[in-house]
Amino acid sequence: MSNYRIQGATGEWEVVIGLEVHAQVTSAAKLFSGASTEFGAEPNSQVSLVDAAMPGMLPVLNQECVRQAVRTGMALEAQINPWSRFDRKNYFYADLPQGYQISQLYHPIVGEGEIEILLDEKDESSAKKVGIERIHLEQDAGKLMHDQHPSFSYVDLNRSGVALMEIVSKPDMRSPEEAGAYIRKLRSILRYVGSCDGNMEQGSMRADVNVSVRKPGAPFGTRTETKNVNSVRFIMAAIEYEASRQVDVLESGGTVVQETRLFDPDKVETRSLRSKEEAHDYRYFPDPDLLPVELTDAFLEECRASLPELPDAKRRRYETVLGLPAYNASVLTAEVDTARWFEELLGHLGEAHAVRASNWVISDLFGALNRLGRSLADSPVTAKQAAELLALIADGTLSGTLAKQVFELMLETGQDPGVIVEERGLKQTSDTGAIEKVIADVLAANQDKVSEYRGGKDKLFGFFVGQTMKAMAGKGNPAVVNELLKKALG
Amino acid sequence: MSVDTATVRHIARLARIAVSDAEVEALAPELNNILGWVEQLQEVDVSGVEPMTAVIPNHLRLREDKVTDGGIREAVLANAPVAEHGFFAVPKVIE
Amino acid sequence: MSDLTQLGVAAIRDGVRDGAFSAREIAEAFIAQVEKGRALNAFVIETPEHALAAADAADAARAAGALKPLSGVPLGIKDLFATKGYQTTAGSHMLEGFKPVYESTVSGNLFAAGAGMLGKLNMDEFAMGSSNETSFFGNVLSPWRRNDGGNAALTPGGSSGGSASAVAARLAPGVTGTDTGGSIRQPAAFTGISGIKPTYGRCSRFGMVAFASSLDQAGPMAHDVRDCAIMLEAMAGFDPKDSTSLDLPVPNWEANLSSDIRGKRIGIPREYRIDGVPAEIDQVWEQGIAWMRDAGAEIVEVSLPHTRYALPTYYIIAPAEASSNLARYDGVRYGQRVAPENGNLTDMYEATRAAGFGAEVKRRIMIGTYVLSAGFYDAYFNQAQKVRALIARDFEQAFDKVDLLLTPTAPSAAFGLGEKTADPIAMYLNDVFAGPASLAGLPAMAVPAGLDSQGLPLGLQLIGRALDEQGVLNAALAFEERAGFTARPEAWW
Incomplete structure (x- = not known):
């Protein structure tokens, strides 16, 4: 539980946070068209006539996007709705060719679920559950560019129609740290499931941040929604700013206006978007071009069967089966790529050496990568090479000191440790x-x-x-x- | 309920249709008339009735996840009132 | 042959096959007729090159022994269907000059079956209208005139007004129409031709400019029942590009045509006897009932209790869907753009849509926007969808007792241009008999029954169970044989 409080002139304030995360679904083609979802293509080169909303064009739903949403829901232990439906959300904007976004308001594909977050990686008792309200599928919009021409904005529809999952949390978070932990955990799960690559810089994951403040124990205050925040750090900063802004407003006798706000990462502040439009009235209604989505038991079973071991289960297994310290287990399971690397290493080395291997990965390997400014994905040392190195230590061929030398040489040359030991005569002697x-x-x-x-x-x-x-x-x-x-x- | 001129303006704004004062004056009674006429639906007892979702019983088919479209920028832009450098162009949006 | 343009679809197909004439002769005859008939304003554009190319291909196919189902048949295509490379306007200024880079599935199916295109047919703007008076491209005139000696211009009905006028005046042997709440059947009735709206989902909506997605259905309009069956067979079919398309094989409607309807039970819905409908409509209905009885059908009175709510339901659902479907006409990607000087994006939207849409389209967009707007969704749209379910249930229950329903098609004969434009609701009431079947997605066909005292055609409507186009066509054929409708408008144009 968080003790995060904002100290105001009138006493302590509690902040209440809910996040609506838009996660781009990993799929080859768009939600309702056969155009590619690839990032970074030439403008309007990944646009079908459906995406451009030509007269008479009709949407046809991509099965993979449904499957990914369902698998994500299952990973969040959420209610999967075997009957769901798409609605139209009507509004005009230059990045929205149809004049409506196909979304799911009334009957989302996934209902309530939850995510467990750890505020302290070393401490299981810091665990907290954050409720998931729903997950629905919807279309992404296109992109506007404002700086290319003095009097025109340019419209690129490559993203128009790409599938998004909107993952809506309950207002269960009480500090920027909890929100940060939630977003990191959610991203981790999405990456494990493979339903979203979680690349926030590329915009494939972004959050609308709902913040309100109240005196502890009081009913919820009025919330604001800060749109499209695209990094964990910014989300936390936006919450911090917005919460103290609201406290200031309330303590100076004002009222918080329910509104949409924008986060400015340069100034580290949020500002009102009120100027933009009069109140929205989206006029949702069921999309008559589509029928309800009905999921069969076989489909649901296939979705469930295709789920990998998820981070919580893996962490527990590392602790109980492999005997890893809680911290090691937590670090190694936080990202699916790390866990995958570690498990490949163990595959070569044997699980009996798991504890030693985990220590080596976390201290030696991560230390070195950090120093080199590299990530595990472009590590000069492969999991197989690391296993060989650890095996040479285990069988007494290398002392700790020698091992460090060999590891440095591996980082430099990318050579196998056996080759390095052989060529440079670095074998330890017990003669x-x-x-x-x-x-x-x-x-x-x-x-x-x-x-x-x-x-x-x-x-x-x-x-x-x-x-x-x-x-x-x-x-x-x-x-x-x-x-x-x-x-x-x- | 009755549609006044303010409502007509609001609806026209939502629908992004510019309306002159004269049009607003003319539309208000017209819409009132039509809405008054459809109002009679309120008298139908619909308790226990689900709103229609599919006219003819049918199941939504799902498409395979394959890239089968795109790469037709010329065609996409062919009818655009203003297109430049591969983009559609609209009056500058100040965000 | 003296006047090839008097031939219908089947006769042309058979004549080309048998070598009675060439497809080119046919195409040329109709192209000339289209030119001569310009006073009717049935076509927005004429496409003689398309018809001729298809005709030459048909003649070549005949020589090669590879004729297709519609080889040699030139058709008119309603301007609601996107035709690749040919202007497609939906009757709207908004789309003036729009040349799709794609072909609608229905027109594509017809062309693949060997048909050619004489031109794009005028229509009410975005199919919103019952008199073809909302077209940006001008009123279509009916070839029919009252027998009172006056030359009052009459409506061909709408929204498929150009389609109806073209067939009635023999500018085309067959045409496509679309029907959202009666837009095939009412104009067919007004002009003394046949037209069928198939079961919702039979014909793909891909490439058909959307008016109200849950109601829009394409269908043929032609001289007679057989021609409609032939055309519908070519138009219909499963299309994976339309999620509401029915994944069913297309029956051999023509081959299975039979006017033997002995033992069929034909329902007469008592709620369709409504006040204010001219006595002549009732009389022709009674006549139709007698013909059906004569054909060996059993006549059964049935009840469709929610009939009177059909039009109000329609006038919530259709405008609601339309308000959203027409949001894409924003001046960005195609069609008209009006950008006021120094105006912002919203100014451009508002000016473009104010200039691009006509009064009726605006009216319906406004109604649709209103009934979906915050606080009204449940009272209007959701309530209408529930009543719609009740209307569909009425039909289901009736079809427990009967095989078909026989009703009037329209509540009057064709009226004069301008007679109903001042009163939208009076205009909407044109669809009082056609609307319910649209709401329930059922196949329904208009067939000519006779002339009224003014010498104008009156039609009756046969409504069938979902997917039972065959039953509808067969009963219509039995009807047609007994009606012996041969009246034709005198060519004044």
Whole structure:
């Protein structure tokens, strides 16, 4: 539970947040036309006559978009409505060729569900459930460009008709952090399911942020809706700004106006869009060009069967079956790509080494990637190579120090660790004869220190270890070196 | 209910049809007349009746997710009153 | 042959097949007739090159022994159907100059069956009208005149007014029409021809400019029942591009035509006897009933209790759908644009739509916008959809008892141009008998029955069960045989 409070002149205020997330459905073709959904094409090159709303053109529903919405609903443990319907939302705008958006108001395809968020990754007791109100399918609009011509705006309809899922939460969040955790968790689930790529920069996921404030325990206040916020950071910033703005308004005797607002990322503020239009009246009614969507049991079963292991289940399995610490499990399951990478590594290495592998991935690998400014997707070290490296540590071929050296070389060259070890002779030695010889040389060269040690200066043991390892260029097996040194020093 | 001239203007605005004062004056009684006439539906007892969803029993067919269209920019823009550089052009929108 | 233009679809098809004349001769004869008939204003554009090309293809096909079902038949296409490369206006200034880059499924089906196109037929703007007086391209005149010696211009009915006039004046042997609330049947009745609106979903709506999606259906208008059957067979068929299209094979309506309707039960809905309808309508109805009885059918009185609510229901649902369907005419992607100087986007929308739409279209958009607007949806639109369900149920219950219904098509004979334009509701009442079957999506056909005392055609309507076009056509054929309607307008144009 969040203790987030805004300290006002009249006391503490609680913020109430609901999010409407628009997630672009992963599909090859658009919701009601056969045009491509590919990002970044030439203007109006991915537009069918249906998308351009030519007279007499009719919508035909894409099965994959229905399937993805249903699978998403199932992943959110939501009510799947076997009977749903499309409605027209009527309004005029240059990016909306039909003069209406085909959406679902009265009978959405997915009903109530929930998402569990963790406010502290290390702490299961920080878990909180955020309710999902509904998910419906709808068409995206086209794009307007205002800076190309002095007196014209240009219209590109490539996005017009691309399928979106609108995922509407209940007003269950109480702090910017909860909203951030919710959006990250939702994105994670969508990516696991494969129903949305979650790329907020490309606009394939964006949120309308509903915010209101109230005195703790009081009824909900009037909310504002900040439209189309497209990063986790901006969502949190918009909430923070909007909540304190509302507190200021209320405490100075004003009232919050229910309105649509816009987030300005440069100024980190929201501002009213009131100027834009008189009150909207969308005149929703069932789209007579389409029939109700009726889902068969077989279809629903196929959707369910195609769902992968989801992040919560995976995290629990990592903890209970693989024995990972809670934090490791949480980090490794947060993104499907990470989990996939980790599981590929384990596939080569064996699950028995899961704990060590998880530590190595989180500290060594992530540290290195961070340093290099890279992500796991373009990691110079593959999961297979990482498994080989960890195996070389496990079988004693590499000491920790050597392993770090080898890893650095792997990052530089992309070579397999075995090759690096072989070519550069970085194999650790446990050959007692060889080590004893080096130890004898080290002791001989440091007679004074040997005397001091034997006189009780125990701390010098580390010095002898260091000298021995140095003389062996780091390749001595530390355990063997320790043991033989102890013996030699008597 | 009765449609006054303010309502006519509001509806015309929603429908994006410019109306002159004279048209508003003429439309108000016309719409009132028509709406008054359709008003008689209110007397029909529809309790327990579901609104019609499909005229003839039929099932919605779903399309395969295949790219079968697009790549026809010339055709899409062919009838545009104003098109430039592959875009439709409209009076500048100030957001 | 002296006057090829007197031939209907079947006769032309058969004559071309049998070598009685060439398809080119036919096309040329009709092209000349279209030119001669320009005073009727039935065509918005003439497309002789299309008809000739199809005719030459038909003649070649005959030589190659590869004739198609409509080879050699030149048709008129209502201007509501998008025709690739040919201006398609829906009778509206809004779409003046619009040349689709695509073909409607229905016109495409006809052309694929070998038919050619004589031109695009005038119509009420966006199919909204019952007299063809709302067309931006001018009134269509009926070839018929009253026998009072006056030359009063009469309406051919609407919205398929150009279609009806063209067939009645023999400018085309057959044409496409569309019917949303009577737009095939009422003009057919007014001009003494036949026309059928099939079951909703039989003909694809793809490429047909939408008026009211849940009601719009294409259908043929022609001299007689057989010609309608032939054309409908070519027009109909499942189309994956229309989600409301019925995925059913097209029956062999022509091959299965039979006027033997002995034992069929034909219902006479008592609610269709309404006050204010001229006695002559009742008389022709009685005559029709007698003919059906003569054909061996059993006549049964039935009740369709919600009939009187059909038109108010229609005038909520159709405008509501239209208000949304016509939102795409915004001056951005095609059609007219009026952009006031220094005006913004909204100014452009409002000016474009004010200039592009005519008065009736605006009126209906306004009504549709109103009934869907905040606070009124339940009272109007949802209530209308419920009443619509009741109207459909009335029919279902009647069809438990009977196979077909026989009713008047229109509440009067053709009226004079300008006679009803001042009173929208009086105009709307034209569809009092045609509207209910549209709301229920049922197949319904208008067939000519006789002339009234003014010498103008009157028609009756046969309504069948969903998908039973065959039953409707067969009963209409039995009717046609008994009516022996041969009256023709005198060519004054």
